Amino acid sequence: MASLFDINVFGLFGQLLIGLINGSFYALLSLGLAIIFGLLKIINFAQGALYMLGAFMAWMVLQYFGINYWAALFIVPLAVGLIGVIMERFLLRRISNEDHLYSLLLTFGIALILQGVFTHIFGSSGLSYKIPAELKGGFKLPFMYLPTYRAWIIVVSLLVCGLTWYMIEKTKLGAYLRAGTENPKLMQAFGINVPLIVTLTFGFGVGLAGLGGVLAAPIYSVSPYMGADLLIVVFAIVVIGGMGSIGGAILTGLAMGILEGLTKYFYPEASTTIIFVVMVIVLLLKPSGLFGKEA
Amino acid sequence: MMTGNEKIRIRDLHAFYGESHILHGIDLHVMQGELVTLLGRNGSGRSTTLRSIMNMVGRRTGSININGTETLELPAHRVAHLGVGFCPEERGIFASLNVEENLMLPPTVRSDGMSVEEIYEIFPNLLERRFSQGTRLSGGEQQMLAIARILRSGANILLLDEITEGLAPVIVKKLGEVLVELKRRGLTILLVEQNFRFAAPIADRHYVVEHGHIVEEVAKHELEAKTPLLNTLLGV
Ligand SMILES: Nc1ncnc2c1ncn2[C@@H]1O[C@H](COP(=O)(O)OP(=O)(O)O)[C@@H](O)[C@H]1O
Ligand SMILES: [Mg+2]
Secondary structure (H helix, E strand, O other): OOHHHOHHHHHHHHHHHHHHHHHHHHHHHHHHHHHHHHHHHHOOOOHHHHHHHHHHHHHHHHHHHOOOHHHHHHHHHHHHHHHHHHHHHHHHHOOOOOOOHHHHHHHHHHHHHHHHHHHHHOOOOOOOOOOOOOHHOOEOOOOEEEEEHHHHHHHHHHHHHHHHHHHHHHHHHHHHHHHHOOOOOHHHOOOOOOOHHHHHHHHHHHHHHHHHHHHHOOOOOOOOOOOHHEEEEEHHHHHHHHHOHHHHHHHHHHHHHHHHHHHHHOOOOOOOOOHHHHHHHHHHHHOOOOOOOOO | OOOOEEEEEEEEEEEEEOOOOOEEEEHHHHEOOEEEEEEEOOOOOOOHHHHHOOHHHHEEEEEEEOEEEOOOOOOHHHHHHOOOOOOOOOOOOOOOOOOHHOOOOOOOOOOOOOOOOHHHHHOHHHHOOHHHHHHOOOOOHHHHHHHHHHHHOOOOEEEEEEEOOOOOOOHHHHHHHHHHHHOOOOEEEEEEOOOHHHHHHOOOEEEEEOOEEEEEEEEEHHHHHHHHHHHHHHOO
């Protein structure tokens, strides 16, 4: 372990960067989960698998149709979102009046099916996706080397998270979403088509996971379990942040990524557990999460 | 038969929450421009009647005709678009929205709703506090907001549930004036009330609900003669 007095600046910033990138993915995924939870009150266990699906789709459309990264960046989140729309409309809605445990199990089942199918077709070793030419290379900063693609991930993810936050907190559509989260029945009584909003919200939430998948494809190996591993950490982050807040989901995602990076530098042995340690502490001190509303 | 200016016509309405059978054959009607109350003791089924009209209860049978349209099979979000504005007993102000967002939330259901300026003129408190969180308002202000937002939507059939409950006399008086003004403009109002003294001078007719039945109908001119009966029924 490095003592505080001989900090290797390059190593530290390197880990911070990795933390920030992981945090970007955490933020995208936990944001999607929080949006879905807000309106549907279900925890979407398929979020990780849909992220994986996004990565595979990016790979497949390039391989089979020659659709490049830039087009995939738009097409794939839409396609994953559409799958979400179908999932909500034809599966989740049927059991929306049952105990939420059923929908949780359903999404869990969908995750297992997706993972199984992709393992069957592509094996579990993982495929590689090339970084698009425009985003190759990097910048030499005074204290570190910053690969362009990594910077790109952070920028896109922050931008999308920020826009989503703005849309939900500041626009009329967002007001529908917030109000629908509180009292969907009254919203219906006002003449708002809540079932439609629920479907579109679910589609948007999983579309974010799809986008995460496309962003991840060039830097992580595209493999059937890439989402499952990530989702466990994202759940811990959601517990830490609390389900109640959109901004909270984003901030906690980023913060936990950075914390993980710092831990990797100062005490690497704990880097894979630090988030769970924080989760336990938060659960003990503020069970509703850092940004959650007290029950 | 539905006559031309009947705004609400309910026939043999039964309503259920899960297994509990709450309404047992309600029959009532409200004419255009009328202000009609549903009186009754707590738990008699008045709120359930309003919620049934809005399709917010579990199951309903019978007939609910609004403005000439049978609504029993309509999805909940279509009812408002017949011109119905609902003000629930618990007021339903959204905590995650500020006052103005609460006001603007219900979609426009008819084109000639009140403008925001007009609403702020009637309820100046809301203008002052328009950027406050909805639930930070006082009880009276929340009630005004709950009424204001359905007026802005253009609804001309108002279902108001216990709007005076727990409010200071000066605010109750203000709400009374607002109702009189709405009636003057030709709006149709179905009002659930506990406060008979509030309702009596402004209402055209009263229905008394007991155990999910309508047990008495009292027109304005019968009020004096039937006051002892009403006192017994309402237990005042
Ligand atoms: N959501 C509900 N689930 C089950 N029973 C309910 C529900 N809401 C009201 N009730 C019951 O329905 C009956 C009528 O209630 P309500 O219509 O609220 O009465 P009122 O408005 O006249 O006071 C009461 O016995 C009440 O307990
Ligand atoms: Mg009531």
